[in-house]
Each structure stands twice: as structure tokens, then as C-alpha cells.
Amino acid sequence: MNRPRPPFQLCLLLTRDLCRLDPLEVVREAVAGGVDCVQLREKELGTATRHAWGLQLMEQCLELRVPLVVNDDVEVAAALGARGVHLGQDDMPVQEARSLLRPEQWIGLSTHSLDQLDEAADLGVDYAGYGPIYPTGTKGYEHGLGPESVLRVLLHARVPVVAIGGITPARAGRIPEQAALAVSSVICAAESPREVAAALRARGPVDIPRY
DSSP: OOOOOOSEEEEEEGGGGGOOOHHHHHHHHHHHTOOEEEEETTTTOOOHHHHHHHHHHHHHHHHHOOEEEEEEOOHHHHTTTTTTEOTTTSSHHHHHHHHHHHSSSEEEOOOOOEHHHHHHHTTTTTTEEOOOOSSSTTTTTTOOOOHHHHHHHHHHOOEEEESSOOOHHHHTTTSSSTTTEEEEHHHEEEEEEEEHHHHHOOOOOOOOOOO
């Protein structure tokens, strides 16, 4: 069975307050280490401030030739001409977001179960975030679904899967390579974002059953 592949392999969820280095330097270093997608993740900013920061980030991503995705804010994603938007379960409905975006722009959707992954596929999203895989303070989850759950959902998922939540280089090898990775603080707060990104991209493959 050919499983749908995500449009990227390692996404940096960039939050400025988490960065040890200048955020734009974090992006440059992370991309050099293997990050192939950047998400603007600034939940506390107002729309105008998020857009202003997005303009800087978009310029950087265009220079580095990596796609930029905006978290939650469909209007800012549309105004920037970003590659896409990532929505949570309680954000704007996917169909409404699609009406505001160009057909080629991605829509990603956060999911936490196989049922939600099925719903995401029915909605026609381009990929689905799945997690949290491990406990993570970034989003306030004290418990994770576990890397073994990624194996289970990959057997049935009809939409590309992006694993998220508490993923570190030491843990990345337990997640099947058929799922992309999305990380935040482990790269943002690193002294060497390039080295951390490279270690995440170097995870060993995990075999999953094939039909």
C-alpha cells in the first residue's frame, strides 16, 4: 500500500520567545541542518504585529527556498502569500479557510486520534499534524500518545501525517520515516540549531507492516 507522504520532512515551529539566538539566525541555521518547512507560530501576537513579523520571515524563507506556513491565522497567510496555513481543531473550519486561500496553498490540520485523521482526509487537507507524541511543555500536554501510536495510524491514514509533540533527536528514531516531524523548542532554544536539525533528519527508519 502506498502511503501518502507529507510535503516536507522536518518543520520548524518558530516562536520568537523560545529562541536562544536571533530568530532569523535560527531559521538560517535550522534550514542548513535540514529543516525544509517553517511555521510562523506566534499565538500571542495581534494580527498587525504577526503580519509585520511574517513579512520578515517570508523574505527569509524565500531567500532560503523553504515554504512558510502560518499557524492559525488564515488572513495573514493569505496576505503574505505564504505556502499555507495550519489550523487547530478549534480554529476556522477547513472549508472556510480554503475559500480564502489560493487552490495551491496548503492547509494542515492538528489531529489527536485516528478518527480525527479520517475527518481531516474527508476535508481534503494537505497534511495532518498528529500528537502529542510525547509530553510537551510547549503546548501544556502532560501525557503523550506514544511513538507506537504513529505506527498504528500510518497503517490506516488517508492523509500525510506529521508527528508533533516533545520530539528530540534521541526520540526521533522511534518515529517511522513515513511521518514527517514538527518541532519547536528543541531547535529554537538550541545553541546550534543546525546540529539539532541535522540530528533530527538523521533518524533511523522504523519498519511498519506493508499490505
